[in-house]
Amino acid sequence: MNATRSLIAASLAQAMPLDPGRHHMLHAAAPQAGHIEWLYWITFWILFAVFVLMIGAFVRASAKTHVEAIHPLPILEKDEKADRRAGWGVGAALAVTVITLFVILVLSVITGKRVEGLTSQNPVTIQITGHQWWWEITYPNPKADQTVTTANEIHVPVGTPVVVLTNSKDVIHSFWAPNITGKRDLLPGYSSAFWFQIDRAGIYHGQCAEFCGLQHAHMGFSIIAESVHEFQAWQQQQLKTAAEPSTSEAIRGREVFLTHACLMCHTIRG
Ligand SMILES: [Cu+2]
Incomplete structure (x- = not known):
C-alpha cells in the first residue's frame, strides 16, 4: 500500500x-x-x-x-x-x-x-492582512517600537503553535499553505483566527487560493520555519534600522530605490 x-x-x-x-x-x-x-x-x-x-x-x-449479433434480440418475459x-x-x-x-x-x-484544537498556552501570535496583491504580516507587541511587519514572508519557530489573526483590506483572499494547513478565507471587515504548528524546519510556499483580481496568481508567500533561536535572531534583526550603504554600488542602489516607483510599495528595513 x-x-x-x-x-x-x-x-x-x-x-x-x-x-x-x-x-x-x-x-x-x-x-x-x-x-x-x-x-x-x-x-x-x-x-x-x-x-x-x-x-x-x-x-x-x-x-x-x-447477445450475439447474428441472433435476434430475445423477448424478455x-x-x-x-x-x-x-x-x-x-x-x-x-x-x-x-x-x-x-x-x-x-x-x-x-x-x-x-x-x-489548540493545545498550548504559549503560542506565537501573528496578524495576516490580505491586500491586492500581497500579504502584510505583523508580529504584534504591546510596545509599538517592538512590532515587526513584513511582506509575503512569514517566519515562525519550529514546534511552537502559531495563532494567526486574519483580515483583508479590500476583497476576499484565501490563505493556503498546503504543507501546513487547509485554506482560510480572509474577509474584508471581518476578523478571524486559526492556528498551525510546523514540526519540520524548512521553507514552505503558500498561495492565495481565491481569485482576487488581475494579479491573483502572483499573490504567493513563504513560510520559513526555523529554530526558536534563529526566529528570535531574525526578529531582533527586523527591529534594527537599515545599515548605511558602504560601497559605491550600494549607495547607487539606494539612490535608484529612493528616486523610483519602488518606494510606492516597498520600504527598507534591517
Ligand atoms: Cu487571490
Whole structure:
C-alpha cells in the first residue's frame, strides 16, 4: 500500500509546478496538514473501492447480457423472482451509498475538530492582512517600537503553535499553505483566527487560493520555519534600522530605490 501511495503522490507531484516538498498537501509538515492528508487518503481508498465495485458490476452485467449479433434480440418475459432480486440490489446499493457518505461526513467533522484544537498556552501570535496583491504580516507587541511587519514572508519557530489573526483590506483572499494547513478565507471587515504548528524546519510556499483580481496568481508567500533561536535572531534583526550603504554600488542602489516607483510599495528595513 505504501508503494501505491508513493506512486500516486509522485504522479500528483509531477503535475505541480513547485517543489512538491514545499507546496504539496501530501507532504505534511504540520499536524493540521497531517490530519487533512489522513482524511484525503481515507476518502481516496473508499472512492477507489466504490470505483472497483462499480466497474466489476458493470463488467459482470455486460457479460451476462451479452447477445450475439447474428441472433435476434430475445423477448424478455416477466420474471418476478428476478425483479425482486433487482429491487434488493438497488436497495442495498442505496444503503451502501448513504452509509459511505455518512462515514465520510463523520470523518470530515473529526478532522475539522482535530485541525481546530489548540493545545498550548504559549503560542506565537501573528496578524495576516490580505491586500491586492500581497500579504502584510505583523508580529504584534504591546510596545509599538517592538512590532515587526513584513511582506509575503512569514517566519515562525519550529514546534511552537502559531495563532494567526486574519483580515483583508479590500476583497476576499484565501490563505493556503498546503504543507501546513487547509485554506482560510480572509474577509474584508471581518476578523478571524486559526492556528498551525510546523514540526519540520524548512521553507514552505503558500498561495492565495481565491481569485482576487488581475494579479491573483502572483499573490504567493513563504513560510520559513526555523529554530526558536534563529526566529528570535531574525526578529531582533527586523527591529534594527537599515545599515548605511558602504560601497559605491550600494549607495547607487539606494539612490535608484529612493528616486523610483519602488518606494510606492516597498520600504527598507534591517
Ligand atoms: Cu487571490
